[in-house]
Amino acid sequence: MTGAAEAQLALRDVTVSFGGFVAVDGLDLTVNRGELRCLIGPNGAGKTTTLDLICGRSRISSGAIVFDGREIHQLSEFEIARTGIGRKFQVPSVFRELSVRDNLEIGSSRQYGVLRNLGKFGGAADRERLERLAELVGLSDDLDKLAAQLSHGQTQWLEIALILAQDPQLILMDEPTAGMTAHETEKTAQLFNTLRGKHTLIVVEHDMGFVRDIAETISVMHQGRLLAQGTADEVSDDPLVREAYLGSGGIGHA
Ligand SMILES: Nc1ncnc2c1ncn2[C@@H]1O[C@H](COP(=O)(O)OP(=O)(O)OP(=O)(O)O)[C@@H](O)[C@H]1O
Known part of the structure; x- marks a missing residue:
């Protein structure tokens, strides 16, 4: 990391408990602007819950979440999205009965309401942006497909394009x-390497090859809790990390 790296997101001593069960426990995590950070850990480590807390889907019990210098943990999920945070869930939420193009038109519109959006798209700049997005995620030849x-992979890329359309x-x-x-x-992996630097990314993954x-x-x-942090080699060689993964097939099968 260079000296110019600037923290964009900071979780400070964040804890959440669900009915007495502590799923996230005093977590401190800082991610710099433009960084691509991977978040790994054995099943039940609290990774998805951490994403839920950042995007406001779950509420922290204590601590603070600061994004771009502003505390966001008291905002609603909608307000947090408006601050510039996008979330891709495990199950894609594309409109399966619409074409790829229509999906991208809806995703690219800044207004809300599916039917309203379909009628309001169509300037040259809009079309150009849509085509750039389709090209970025490798769907240029599939714009007219439902x-x-x-x-499955293409559906995930469409979902990613829909998030990118909001320019989070x-x-x-x-x-x-x-x-x-x-x-x-x-x-x-190629797509994510292209996004690096243009957006800040936090990626929860089990596939260590991809990571x-x-x-x-x-x-x-x-x-x-945050157990370790470092390069792939550093964390793979860390005895504490190896111990944490015992019983789940090792870090390679995380
Ligand atoms: N709403 C909830 N109510 C009760 N317990 C919850 C809730 N959400 C998460 N948990 C529990 O918190 C723990 C952390 O779950 P989480 O899904 O964040 O783990 P994870 O690291 O993403 O795991 P995986 O890799 O298996 O997806 C789990 O024990 C889970 O059962």
């Missing part, structure tokens, strides 16, 4: 390569 006809500063991705073929996973392909810094969670 989303339902896309492969920070994008939270939960297991983006789950269920993808090796080739799709490779293409997704190695994209991550500079990896944060490892265990039992709701």
Whole structure:
């Protein structure tokens, strides 16, 4: 990291408990602007819950979450999205009965309401932007296909394009390569490497091969806490990380 790196997101001593069960426990995590951070950890470590807390889907019990110098943990999920935080969930939420183009038109519109949006798109700049987005995620040849006809990987890329259409500063991705073929996973790594620097990304992943392909810094969670942080080699060689993964097939099968 250079001296110019600027913290964009900071979780400060964040704790959440659900009915007495502490899922995230005094978590401190800082992510710099433009960084691609991977968040790994054994099942139940608190990774998805951490994303839920950042985007306002769950509420912290104590601590603070600061984004771009502003505390966001008291804002609603909608207000947090408006600050520039986008979230990709494990299950894509594309409109399967519409074409890829229509999906992108809806995603690109700044107004809300599906039917309203379809009628309000169409300037040359809008079309150009849509085509750039489709090209970025490798769907240029599929614009007129129904989303339902896309492969699993293509559906995930469409979902990513829909998030990019909102131009969020920070994008939270939960297991983006789950269920993808090796080739799709490779293409997704290329896509993420293209996004690096343009957006800040936090990627929760189990596929260590993918993580190695994209991550500079990896944060490892265990039992709701930050267990280790470093490069892929540093965290893979860390005895504490190895111990945390015992019983779950090792870090390679995280
Ligand atoms: N709303 C909730 N109510 C009760 N317990 C919850 C809730 N959300 C999460 N948990 C618990 O918190 C713990 C952390 O869950 P979380 O999904 O964040 O883990 P994870 O690291 O993402 O795991 P995985 O890799 O398996 O997806 C789990 O034990 C889970 O059962």
